[in-house]
Amino acid sequence: MLSTLSKKILMCLTGLFLAFFLLIHFLGNLQLFLPQEQAHLQFNAYSHFLSGNILIKIVSYVLYLSIILHAIDGLAITIKNKKTGGEYQSDQRGRASKWYSRNMGILGTLILIFLVIHFQNFWYVYKFGAPPLDAKGNKDLYVLVIAVFQQWWYVLIYVLSMVALCYHLIHGIHSAVRTLGLYHPKFVHWFKVIGTTYSIVISIGFALMPIYIFFTVN
Template sequence: MATTSKGLFGSSLARKYWMAVSGLFLCTFLVGHLLGNFQLFVSGEEGKLAFNEYGHFMTTFPVVKVLSYLTYFSVVLHTVDGIMLALQNRAARPVGYVKEKQSANASWASRKMALLGTLTLFFIIVHMKSFWYEMHFGALGLDANGNKDLWTLTVTAFEQWWYAAFYIVAITGLAFHLSHGAQSAFQTLGINHPKYTPIIQKTMTALAWLIPAGFVAVAVFLYVVQPGQNL
């Protein structure tokens, strides 16, 4: 699995750049996604209509469509590149240590990026089957405004304890993944400066926990409030 070409494709550093760029792009996607999710805090008919309106906009507006293709591409790139890197890294040490004390010198999350990434990928597949697939190809009912009723699909999913629990575990995994990945992407892209790096690191670490916290808050809210039962 040795990388043997120079430049922006194929070299070890290039693979890292693509991981960083796609990862950072997916972070911005997460922010957008979260802002959309916040609309779920508004319950009742009003919230339902607004959310479905938003859903309609997100699946039809051309600019968003371009962004969504970029997102799909980033997920695939991040995954494929990540797997290739993991294989390369594994091949670099065919015989391991009998005793290894990794906790002495590196954080848990930084050492478990492949595992956390795999968990996140599994979550994405389940999550897309639950909502994205249904929205695009499923047989969703229409709301009063004639938009596909994504809202009802969403809130009823989270009213089941096991779905909410799975979601929260997966998002926690994502949080750990981000806690290392989000700030490490800057290092990979060569951004390391005595004055700015501490700020970047603090900001990205905060975001790494706040974004997932936002997702979890929505999930907890939906499970506790059970808005689907009240309509």
């Protein structure tokens, strides 16, 4: 059994890896903002490259494992906090902390539900389904993205999930840096600014993708 400290460190390391992966995923998906014809072929070529690269495959397995460990570890920590924390402790936290820091379990659950839906719509269909091929012979992931992002309800779910992600990242990065002992008092302000800025930019950037496609792509 892992100690509480070990669980927190595992939570930090998997969380920081996932936060870094979000940046890589975000940069790749920026191609969706290109003119439609260019985005179509370029995005599919990019997806084909990722699916055939052995290094990327190894990273993807680390990603899947990190998601699972982060979710399980988060659940275990949340349950333990519920058991050990009384009304007095909750009230004290309520006065001293932000609402999202007290509801990381709920935010994490919402993000996990979104990930299941997201994986089913894109990753599962791309890997195990029979998507059409584009003019270059690559699996046409772009067409799948367009089809999904033409559904207003999915766009709404996506945007709301990015709001949850933003708050989850703001607290998660802040907490991870402190737990790992990197939170030097001299640089506390800059850690907050950088972490918050990163969280907002990534979340807004992802949220704009389905909105852009919904309103501009036919």
